[in-house]
Amino acid sequence: MxxxxxxxxxxxxxxxxxxxxxxxxxxxxxxxxxxxxxxxxxxxxxxxxxxxxxxxxxxxxxxxxxxxxxxxxxxxxxxxxxxxxxxxxxxxxxxxxxxxxxxxxxxxxxxxxxxxxxxxxxxxxxxxxxxxxxxxxxxxxxxxxxxxxxxxxxxxxxxxxxxxxxxxxxxxxxxxxxxxxxxxxxxxxxxxxxxTQAMTAVGVIAYIEFHRLLIQSEHISAMTFEALRGIIDAFDSALHAARGHKEQEMVAARMRILLADSKLITKQGELRVQDAYSLRCIPQVLGASWQTLLYAKEKLEVEMNAVTDNPLIFSEIEKVISGGNFHGQPIAFAMDFLKLGIAETANIAERRIERLVNPQLNDLPPFLSPNPGLESGAMIMQYTAASLVSENKTLAHPASVDSIPSSANQEDHVSMGTIGARHAFQMLQNTRRVIAIELICAMQAVEYRGIDRMSLSTRKLYKAARLQVPSITQDRIFSKDIETLANWLKHSWHKIDEQQPVQQKW
The missing domain is CATH 1.10.275.10 (Fumarase/aspartase (N-terminal domain))
Structure with a gap:
């Protein structure tokens, strides 16, 4: 109770x-x-x-x-x-x-x-x-x-x-x-x-979903890291401690644990000196996305326990005070900030998808196709991810900078915070589909590398996700796979990181 x-x-x-x-x-x-x-x-x-x-x-x-x-x-x-x-x-x-x-x-x-x-x-x-x-x-x-x-x-x-x-x-x-x-x-x-209960309620659900999605993105990006034989040195604790952002340090720590026993990762200079940013900068980018989430959480938890109507009645002093606690500016700003974190989580995932499917950027079969040329494989899945990312960019425009006077100019400045919250929620649905596409491509790529060489954590994810969508052995209607995995990520894959020492409760 x-x-x-x-x-x-x-x-x-x-x-x-x-x-x-x-x-x-x-x-x-x-x-x-x-x-x-x-x-x-x-x-x-x-x-x-x-x-x-x-x-x-x-x-x-x-x-x-x-x-x-x-x-x-x-x-x-x-x-x-x-x-x-x-x-x-x-x-x-x-x-x-x-x-x-x-x-x-x-x-x-x-x-x-x-x-x-x-x-x-x-x-x-x-x-x-x-x-x-x-x-x-x-x-x-x-x-x-x-x-x-x-x-x-x-x-x-x-x-x-x-x-x-x-x-x-x-x-x-x-x-x-x-x-x-x-x-x-x-x-x-x-x-x-x-x-402000509508914008705050949407914000609360957006927070819950983005929290889960960020953890999932870390796991999926770890699988992509293996598929592209990423350089683990970029996640070294000394490197991230030197900068000092705790969220960045925590992401790097989780990536090290997720990949600790992998035989697919490489060392600096072994295959190449440096990876592309979409691999090398996972802690920096996702860490910053965690920062937007934590800021939103702080403001939402204040607003959940706030008196936001008007006028307010103070029994102790027998006074009725008219004010503006109903103004949604704090939540409007929080939602617009959260949208940036959501957008960049999708942006960097789409760039990793490109690296998985582009034969000029890897040594995998072109577009991960089982029969390149006759079959297009994951080619158009990257198009879909790019489309969703582009749509997110338009939705990420801050709602809070807009105001239209109402009530004959008595209410002459408004927050548009509910629009910001609704757009954040829409962006989450787009972003979940982007990381679902990354997961499809990463699973296909690691099959070429050797599933037995994956880390225990990523192999666990691979096996669970393969129960949702099969390997690509020939072209099929991939829309169904994307939606199946996105639905799984939203409703079924709730607790995926059992490495509690670094899975800080945000």
Whole structure:
């Protein structure tokens, strides 16, 4: 059981809730804080003080005072008018993270909601009711208004959800799960949709996937290193200690362990003096990609435990403060930085693919073809990798440098952080296919070198991957192989490095 306090979410706990379906509950002190905060809101409403979003309109309508009799209707109208999301829905995993993050931020006791609202979010998590939330439509400031409105409406029994393996009407799913729709009170609609939970949820899943993908890339690049008879001296600990980037040092250490017993690697001067950068600089490039991942993790874990709605209610001083904690700039920057690490992981992998298939750069059969000329072998797989890498370059353009004013220029600077997070996630899917292509080519190449001469680690990978795709004995529809391996990398090959002494927990 995970007990939400508003302060204790980590990547590990999110993974347990999202993927292992661990149950969630409110911690006792958080429950008391929420109840006390709601009492403050009700007292302030009774005092008839003007409070943004509680008894006023929203955005440019913030100067419009709302009659007390219409305060609940105001919140419902907010959700209806803001549910303008379009495009394909987020995955169930991302929807699930959004529920968890929204519950956690409300648990901090500064949002003025009733305990029943937080319990409804938690009930959705525990019953595995996942809102169907369109991906597009958020500017990433004033919160992820459109996507979170779609989430909020499902709590009321409106819109669609994923439940019991299919998409269905929210009200039907709620009843099937033994729950009831809720009705919103003053402040609660705004508390549900002001925040960065969409961009942060996408960022969290992107972090989890990129963490796994980087480890996989190290293993696959080690196999390529063997196939091209790489020079192991480039991974010497003294060389990397001389520079001092710990992530670079850790990648080099893992490469040394992965290749320790290989009979395919070479020494400096044995075949050549130096390797090409795509082999020699694996620790420098992947180490820098690890740095982008660690930066993103730091910012995401802060945001997971942040209060990001507006206004905030401080019970201790009986004060309502309007501000801008909903602005997604920190996550926008983190996602744009993460995109660089994702892009370069694919870039360097594609260059290794080229070295595996280009007969001018190796002594292997041209394009790894079993019958060069009659059969093209891996020739067009390199084209596909190049195409994916090029697409990544366009997606890597920073979303955070763009801003379009909204709400009649009241909201005149926005983060576009959700776009940055979505692009990072798209780039990950492209990059996984690139390293799948590298794995196909590396396996084919090491067969020419001698599987029995591989290291134990790379041979283990070879055997597991060969259960997914067979050796290339003649041309076939390679698209199927690429997708099969990419799917395997995403869903099945989770724990591949058993060398724990250097597999630091990032």
């Amino acid at each position: 995970i007990y939400l306090t508003g302060n204790n979410l980590t990547m590990d706990t999110v993974e347990r809730v999202v993927f292992q379906k661990e149950k969630v509950a409110l911690e006792g002190a958080a429950r008391l804080a929420i109840q006390k905060n709601r009492s403050t809101v009700e007292a302030l409403i009774a005092s008839r003080d003007t409070m943004y979003g509680i008894n006023t309109g929203f955005g440019k309508f913030s100067d419009v005072i709302i009659d007390e009799a219409d305060l609940d209707t105001l919140q419902l109208n907010l959700l209806y008018s803001h549910a303008c999301g379009v495009g394909s829905p987020f995955s169930e995993s991302i929807s699930r993270v959004m529920l968890l993050l929204r519950a956690n931020t409300l648990a901090k006791g500064h949002s003025g909601v009733r305990i029943e609202l937080v319990e409804q979010l938690i009930a959705f998590l525990n019953a595995e009711i996942h809102p169907v939330i369109p991906q597009q439509g958020s500017l990433g400031a004033s919160g992820d208004l459109a996507p979170l409105s779609h989430l909020a409406l499902t709590l009321l029994g409106e819109g669609s959800v994923y439940y019991a393996g299919k998409q269905q009407d929210a009200n039907v799913a709620i009843r099937k799960a033994g729950l009831s729709p809720i009705r919103l009170k003053a402040k609660e609609g705004l508390a549900l949709i002001n925040g």
